[in-house]
Amino acid sequence: METLWPDRYALRMGRMRSSIIRELLKLTERPEVISFAGGLPAPEVFPIQEFRAAADRVLREHGPEALQYSTTEGYRPLREMIARHTARYGIVVKPENILITSGSQQALDLLGRVFLNPGDCIVVERPTYLGALQAWNAYQAEYIGVPMDDEGLRTDYLEEALRAGPKFIYALPNFQNPTGVTLSLARRRRLVELAAEAGVPLIEDDPYGQLRYEGEHLPPLVVLEGKLHGSDDQCCYSGNVIYLSTFSKTLAPGLRLGWVIAPTEVINRLIQAKQGADLHTSTFVQMVAFEVARGGFLDRHVREIRAVYRARRDAMLAALEECFPEGVRWTHPQGGLFLWATLPAGLDAQELLKVALEREKVAFIPGGPFFPSEPEQNTMRLNFSYVPPERIAEGIARLGRVLNGTRA
Amino acid sequence: METLWPDRYALRMGRMRSSIIRELLKLTERPEVISFAGGLPAPEVFPIQEFRAAADRVLREHGPEALQYSTTEGYRPLREMIARHTARYGIVVKPENILITSGSQQALDLLGRVFLNPGDCIVVERPTYLGALQAWNAYQAEYIGVPMDDEGLRTDYLEEALRAGPKFIYALPNFQNPTGVTLSLARRRRLVELAAEAGVPLIEDDPYGQLRYEGEHLPPLVVLEGKLHGSDDQCCYSGNVIYLSTFSKTLAPGLRLGWVIAPTEVINRLIQAKQGADLHTSTFVQMVAFEVARGGFLDRHVREIRAVYRARRDAMLAALEECFPEGVRWTHPQGGLFLWATLPAGLDAQELLKVALEREKVAFIPGGPFFPSEPEQNTMRLNFSYVPPERIAEGIARLGRVLNGTRA
Numbered sequence: 001m002e003t004l005w006p007d008r009y010a011l012r013m014g015r016m017r018s019s020i021i022r023e024l025l026k027l028t029e030r031p032e033v034i035s036f037a038g039g040l041p042a043p044e045v046f047p048i049q050e051f052r053a054a055a056d057r058v059l060r061e062h063g064p065e066a067l068q069y070s071t072t073e074g075y076r077p078l079r080e081m082i083a084r085h086t087a088r089y090g091i092v093v094k095p096e097n098i099l100i101t102s103g104s105q106q107a108l109d110l111l112g113r114v115f116l117n118p119g120d121c122i123v124v125e126r127p128t129y130l131g132a133l134q135a136w137n138a139y140q141a142e143y144i145g146v147p148m149d150d151e152g153l154r155t156d157y158l159e160e161a162l163r164a165g166p167k168f169i170y171a172l173p174n175f176q177n178p179t180g181v182t183l184s185l186a187r188r189r190r191l192v193e194l195a196a197e198a199g200v201p202l203i204e205d206d207p208y209g210q211l212r213y214e215g216e217h218l219p220p221l222v223v224l225e226g227k228l229h230g231s232d233d234q235c236c237y238s239g240n241v242i243y244l245s246t247f248s249k250t251l252a253p254g255l256r257l258g259w260v261i262a263p264t265e266v267i268n269r270l271i272q273a274k275q276g277a278d279l280h281t282s283t284f285v286q287m288v289a290f291e292v293a294r295g296g297f298l299d300r301h302v303r304e305i306r307a308v309y310r311a312r313r314d315a316m317l318a319a320l321e322e323c324f325p326e327g328v329r330w331t332h333p334q335g336g337l338f339l340w341a342t343l344p345a346g347l348d349a350q351e352l353l354k355v356a357l358e359r360e361k362v363a364f365i366p367g368g369p370f371f372p373s374e375p376e377q378n379t380m381r382l383n384f385s386y387v388p389p390e391r392i393a394e395g396i397a398r399l400g401r402v403l404n405g406t407r408a
Numbered sequence: 409m410e411t412l413w414p415d416r417y418a419l420r421m422g423r424m425r426s427s428i429i430r431e432l433l434k435l436t437e438r439p440e441v442i443s444f445a446g447g448l449p450a451p452e453v454f455p456i457q458e459f460r461a462a463a464d465r466v467l468r469e470h471g472p473e474a475l476q477y478s479t480t481e482g483y484r485p486l487r488e489m490i491a492r493h494t495a496r497y498g499i500v501v502k503p504e505n506i507l508i509t510s511g512s513q514q515a516l517d518l519l520g521r522v523f524l525n526p527g528d529c530i531v532v533e534r535p536t537y538l539g540a541l542q543a544w545n546a547y548q549a550e551y552i553g554v555p556m557d558d559e560g561l562r563t564d565y566l567e568e569a570l571r572a573g574p575k576f577i578y579a580l581p582n583f584q585n586p587t588g589v590t591l592s593l594a595r596r597r598r599l600v601e602l603a604a605e606a607g608v609p610l611i612e613d614d615p616y617g618q619l620r621y622e623g624e625h626l627p628p629l630v631v632l633e634g635k636l637h638g639s640d641d642q643c644c645y646s647g648n649v650i651y652l653s654t655f656s657k658t659l660a661p662g663l664r665l666g667w668v669i670a671p672t673e674v675i676n677r678l679i680q681a682k683q684g685a686d687l688h689t690s691t692f693v694q695m696v697a698f699e700v701a702r703g704g705f706l707d708r709h710v711r712e713i714r715a716v717y718r719a720r721r722d723a724m725l726a727a728l729e730e731c732f733p734e735g736v737r738w739t740h741p742q743g744g745l746f747l748w749a750t751l752p753a754g755l756d757a758q759e760l761l762k763v764a765l766e767r768e769k770v771a772f773i774p775g776g777p778f779f780p781s782e783p784e785q786n787t788m789r790l791n792f793s794y795v796p797p798e799r800i801a802e803g804i805a806r807l808g809r810v811l812n813g814t815r816a
Binding site for chain 1: 542687
């Protein structure tokens with residue numbers, strides 16, 4: 001029986017592009033493929049024993065609470081812990097300024113829901129995180145892309161972009177997805193200044209901030225903005241920056257656990273929106289994550305992750321140096337999960353991917369989809385967190401052979 | 409420092425009503441209050457030991473998979489199990505027709521996202537589930553309320569309602585929230601017929617279907633609709649009904665785990681929407697729920713829940729008979745978690761709630777918010793699943809004293 005659905009109903013999502021990340025993730029499931037495509041953490045670093053102990057303790061000591069409905073804003077001890085952790089980085093907020101979300105992706109979605117009307121525009125880095133574009137496409141957003149260089153977002157282009165009257169600016173200052181680039185301190189200051197002057201909120205997405213492998217920690221935008229206004233530490237947070245982070249890269253992405261820090265009024269609207277979206281994030285997951293993270297474990301664990309990922313980044317940089325031909329450039333990320341390669345003009349990374357998968361069983365993500373418009377097709381994102389160092393060397397060698405046009 | 413947010417930005421949610429359920433749930437946290445307000449399952453029936461064993465086994469045997477990102481559509485063994493379970497009720501679908509959601513609430517939200525443009529109208533029962541109104545208010549939906557009686561939705565009013573060209577019909581045929589009323593077989597048939605004739609999709613929300621305490625199981629709309637069209641069991645489902653259910657009432661609501669059954673094209677759009685909304689539902693939670701439910705446990709457990717809730721329903725009906733004054737009417741639900749009381753015209757249940765909380769420490773939900781428009785303020789929803797039988801008797805006695813205007 002033929003279904004009549006697509007003809008009968010004007011489903012709203014027709015104009016959304018099909019998900020490229022999702023289709024590509026399917027390719028990476030074949031065991032013979034070495035995949036630099038996903039953004040997956042290394043499963044070797046998941047603290048499985050700690051999760052076993054935590055799940056058991058939560059159910060043993062707080063079973064009825066862990067399995068029951070709970071408040072939309074999130075498990076209070078977890079929000080208090082997040083407030084204590086972020087305070088060490090200068091982000092001084094109360095638990096009332098923190099909303100637990102079902103992964104950072106939900107925070108992006110909820111922000112779209114409370115801010116965006118169809119046709120509203122958003123200033124984004126160019127390229128930017130694909131998941132943010134997917135979240136905001138559903139609200140029919142328009143984008144103004146600001147170019148980047150090795151110091152991140154080109155703030156000298158920002159003033160012009162702000163003249164279009166965007167609803168907010170979206171930035172990933174640390175080890176950006178997809179480029180791996182970090183926004184310099186001078187540019188951070190300028191970005192915060194310009195946003196405040198224009199009265200445009202800044203969404204600071206910081207999933208990788210704790211995963212720095214070299215160089216000095218740079219203050220988050222939310223901290224620089226607080227200094228600008230001399231905000232009172234005793235007060236609830238009331239600045240111009242909305243800060244997002246997640247446990248996906250430090251504990252485990254399979255939890256789907258992130259958070260938003262925002263002024264009280266914005267948090268209250270986000271809570272309303274979240275209640276309509278999924279009532280609340282799993283009580284059990286929140287309590288287990290709290291139980292795993294508390295007592296200093298998260299800090300110790302993040303140090304271990306850093307060591308593992310630093311070695312993988314180094315392995316990839318060394319392999320690129322050795323195997324990639326002249327004329328290909330790539331970024332040197334100080335942290336995070338990704339680097340970004342630019343091929344000679346005229347090369348199409350999507351075409352290259354087909355060849356790479358077919359001939360050499362190696363995968364990456366073509367850079368095009370990360371651009372809000374006018375995609376630069378000669379770019380690619382390479383993930384270095386998921387594949388062990390020796391496989392990284394082998395995978396980059398394979399990719400080098402594809403680029404050099406030589407078969408294995 | 410005064411925050412400038414509400415003045416500076418036209419946040420989109422301003423027109424949403426503040427959440428009455430949420431505010432009321434706060435009242436129920438005081439231990440001296442006997443609360444019939446929430447829709448909480450009894451924590452005494454949570455299978456905590458089974459969850460402990462399942463969480464341990466999942467982490468021990470599938471730790472890296474349970475903690476990693478997974479596909480948006482959901483954990484395949486769980487979807488296969490749901491397909492097997494629903495087949496016993498005549499709902500014959502493939503796992504490809506099933507999307508796992510972060511609770512049923514997310515299914516309502518995603519349906520709004522793929523179906524609704526601002527101003528689109530929806531046919532709903534009057535009164536209807538408040539969470540659905542909250543989900544769809546975010547998409548600026550309009551509602552056409554169809555009256556109910558003891559046999560459920562008055563299908564004789566439906567033809568007129570359908571003339572307005574609604575985007576879909578939303579119905580809760582079993583032990584409806586908030587009224588506890590069950591749609592009769594004749595009306596089910598008529599509803600399905602009229603929807604098919606008008607070419608309007610039917611959303612069948614069935615969170616309580618398994619919790620029947622008396623009478624015969626009635627076929628779901630999705631099954632009646634399949635018979636209407638003589639659909640082929642070997643095919644993917646392609647009918648006119650979208651069916652929602654959840655593990656919140658049979659396993660535990662703190663998981664946030666529900667599912668949608670829909671034609672393939674609709675499921676594909678919902679998957680796209682969910683990817684932008686939260687990527688996927690917690691892998692860990694899906695695997696733990698599968699591990700708890702499989703091997704026949706869920707069936708045995710549901711039998712236990714039925715016995716517990718039947719006793720509580722009976723306790724409430726007996727207490728109402730004994731303590732409520734002349735002129736108050738209430739429904740006699742055959743299952744589910746709620747019944748619905750109608751006070752003499754002119755009485756305002758919201759006013760009554762204030763008195764009830766203050767004088768007698770007893771809570772319920774005033775019926776007004778469950779109406780999409782023209783609220784009947786002399787109504788109230790009473791939950792009988794959460795409070796043990798002896799406390800039910802005491803709570804209804806207290807409420808009877810309030811209604812009789814006598815102090816304790």
